Amino acid sequence: DTAVSQTPKYLVTQMGNDKSIKCEQNLGHDTMYWYKQDSKKFLKIMFSYNNKELIINETVPNRFSPKSPDKAHLNLHINSLELGDSAVYFCASRPWVQGDYGYTFGSGTRLTVV
Amino acid sequence: SQELEQSPQSLIVQEGKNLTINCTSSKTLYGLYWYKQKYGEGLIFLMMLQKGGEEKSHEKITAKLDEKKQQSSLHITASQPSHAGIYLCGADIQGAQKLVFGQGTRLTINP
Numbered sequence: 655d656t657a658v659s660q661t662p663k664y665l666v667t668q669m670g671n672d673k674s675i676k677c678e679q680n681l682g683h684d685t686m687y688w689y690k691q692d693s694k695k696f697l698k699i700m701f702s703y704n705n706k707e708l709i710i711n712e713t714v715p716n717r718f719s720p721k722s723p724d725k726a727h728l729n730l731h732i733n734s735l736e737l738g739d740s741a742v743y744f745c746a747s748r749p750w751v752q753g754d755y756g757y758t759f760g761s762g763t764r765l766t767v768v
Numbered sequence: 769s770q771e772l773e774q775s776p777q778s779l780i781v782q783e784g785k786n787l788t789i790n791c792t793s794s795k796t797l798y799g800l801y802w803y804k805q806k807y808g809e810g811l812i813f814l815m816m817l818q819k820g821g822e823e824k825s826h827e828k829i830t831a832k833l834d835e836k837k838q839q840s841s842l843h844i845t846a847s848q849p850s851h852a853g854i855y856l857c858g859a860d861i862q863g864a865q866k867l868v869f870g871q872g873t874r875l876t877i878n879p
Contacts, residue, residue, distance in 0.1 A: 687866065695805070695854055697869040710866055744811065746867075756799060757858070757867055761810035 657681050660745050660760040667735055668768055674731045675763045677745030683758070685709075686728035687746040688720060691762070697744065703728055735767045771795065774857055774870030781847055782878050789842045789873045791857035799860040800840045801867065802831050806853045814842075814855075852877045 658679045667673050679686065687710075688700040702710035703722040717733045732739060745760040773792045781787050791800070802814040815824045817833035817840060824831050828845045844851055854874050858867040 685865070689867075695856075695872045695874075697856065697858070697872075699866045699868070702866055756801060756816055758813070759803075759811040764808070 658745055658747055658758050658760040660743075660763050662763060663761065664764050664766075666766045666768065669735055669737060671735050672731070672733045673735060673765070674729055675743055675745075675765070677728045677730070677760060679726055679745075679747040679758070681747060681749075681758060683747035683749050684725055685748050686722065686725070687748075687757075688728065688730050689744040689746060689759075691742040691744060693741070701728075701730075732765075737767050740765055740767045771861055771868045772857060772859055772870040774873055776873060777871060778874045778876075780876045780878060783848060784846055787844050787847055787875070789855050789857075789875075791840045791842075791859075791870050793838050793859060793861060795838070795861045797833070797837050797840070797859040797861060800831075800833050800837075801858040802840070802842050803856045803858065804853050805856060805872075811856065847877050849877045849879065851875060 661676050665673060685704045687702045689697050690700055691697045699712050700714045701720040705725045706722045719731045722728045742762045742764050744762045746757050748757045775790050779787060800817045803811040804814055805811050815831045817831055820835040820837045822833045830843045833840045852875055854872045856872045857870045861868050
């Protein structure tokens with residue numbers, strides 16, 4: 655029943671490793687997002703896809719590569735992880751035409767790089 | 769500078785007291801969202817405002833968007849410990865098709 659689900663919920667990994675976070679939404683939404691929440695709780699957009707097409711790419715290092723195999727999935731792959739990548743990553747989705755509830759967020763993936 | 773300024777950044781109130789959190793932009797807000805986040809958890813959608821002058825309430829929480837659509841306030845009446853958490857305002861600014869967030873307000877309720 656979960657509308658936007660992210661896996662894993664927690665991820666602890668060493669510097670230099672490559673890792674992926676997965677996101678799936680069952681709401682039929684056209685647009686999906688990745689947001690990063692830093693240690694001060696500030697949420698900032700990273701990427702947005704509309705129907706598998708990249709539409710927003712905020713100044714994110716190219717070690718971060720999003721992939722959308724279909725409009726219900728948006729995965730985030732991170733190469734050569736650095737300490738500064740430690741954060742909570744949130745996936746979100748919304749319909750192309752906004753309705754009353756607009757954006758729906760996943761429960762987040764807490765990434766810790768050691 | 770932030771596109772959305774949220775204030776205060778931190779708020780400690782006695783249980784039962786009223787409180788207000790503000791969210792301000794120098795640009796027109798095309799959709800203003802309020803979310804609540806408990807530590808280590810995801811974002812809980814509270815309310816969305818779109819029209820100038822709009823006001824919505826849910827239980828003891830009321831959110832307003834001013835006529836100019838540049839400022840929103842979230843008001844909690846008779847606060848309870850369950851209201852504690854981080855409150856985030858997010859907005860579509862000038863139809864940018866993304867949510868921009870304020871810095872968040874950390875609310876603590878003292879018994």
